[in-house]
Amino acid sequence: MLTVITEEITGIDNSSLVDKVEARLVELLQLQKLKIGDSIPKEIELASALGVSRTVVREALLRLRMMGLIESKKKKGAVITSPDVFGNLSKSMNPYILDQETLREMFEIRLVLEIGMADLLFHRITPSDIEELKKIVANEPQVTQYHLFNIEHEITFHGKLYEITGNNAMKKFQKMLLPIFDYVHKSGILKKQPLFKTFVSHKELVDILEKGDSEKFRNGMRNHLENHFARIFE
Template identity: 25%
Template sequence: MFTKVDGPVRLADRVAAMLADEIESGRLTTGDKLPTEVELVKQLGVSRTVIREAVSRLSSAGLVEARQGRGVFVLPPRTRPLDLDADTTDTKAKVLQIVEVRRAMEGEAAELAATRATADDHARMRQALAAIDAAVAAGGDGADEDLAFHRSIAESTGNTVMVSTLRYLGEVSRGGIRVTRANEARRDDFYDAVREEHDSILTAIEQGNPKAARTAARRHLEHAATRLQKAGPEFWNTTQDLDVDLDTAE
């Protein structure tokens, strides 16, 4: 089924890519069982350690699932994470494109929230902002909490289609948001600016000012793009080391 894999470096990456191609091409479909570890070792000419690492990466990407005592099976297609294993220029372009999409969607969400959010919604947004600070103080990057804050804005609109769309966008862009947060954590002025921008969005929503809320949300994403543009090659060269595996959307 497979040909032997050889090469000086990153054999696990190459094996994972080969198996992923079998799945994405349809040669292996939902419910199919992968060859056993022993069979893959024999077919590919690599060690068991390489096979285990490759399968672990496919599992993290949501392509396969290991079932105790039965083997490894192909999962139904699902949303894929941002691929940060590509070259650094491609990574930067992808992250900036995600910011552009978020700017359009979240500007609309903030505008609607300013006309529809209740006092309880405002309280949930404030709690979400506090959670970002708590996560960072505990040593985290605050990416999931950042997503939760923006999701709380969408939820306050009462528009279920918008909520679902932004939840989907958040799932797709989780890796990009993690990169953005990592960049902002490098400098105190970046981090302080983000906190002020978040607070401006919420203040406009609490004041019931849709135009100001939309402007604040769009400005926040525009500034995020500017901060990413200021990051040098030394930052982009580290993005593949970030933990950006796709998690199940909350």
């Protein structure tokens, strides 16, 4: 009866039972009825409390688990966890599954992030960070004008930058992007081959971080990434 009325108002109710249970559980979390660290009732109890079968409850819990809202252990039941926003994404971040359009977009986002992170870097960088960056650069092969594009060194250097931002979500995001970046770089998705010419080098970026300001860094990073931008923009 009630659902009929609801349908008349809000249109057709497409949601399945699992959808409703999921929504109900999320709602409970929001209302702080359940805080982080708490363990939620067992599946059977939830089932009888919500008036559905254990099957439905299990599927709903599985969704919450995929969202990173809970973790379920064998005997202890499910425990509320501080949600890991990007944690679940990593599985779908598979270069062999994503279509080329999406891959290109991910590639772009990485470039955007690294240029835009300048202010975070300057506000949070410490002297020891700079020292570490210098060591990283020192371990890189000497370059004059052209150099062999070494993906390992790239990851080490740029990964450290993400770390310095103090933004864990961003750092995780970068970690997920790595295989994609690698794939896009090697594959034929982007038309032009990179020139492998170094514009602003890692060393110069470190110099800017030490003595310059965020504006200089943004321009430096933009220049450093010129090869990649050139490929994107045909």
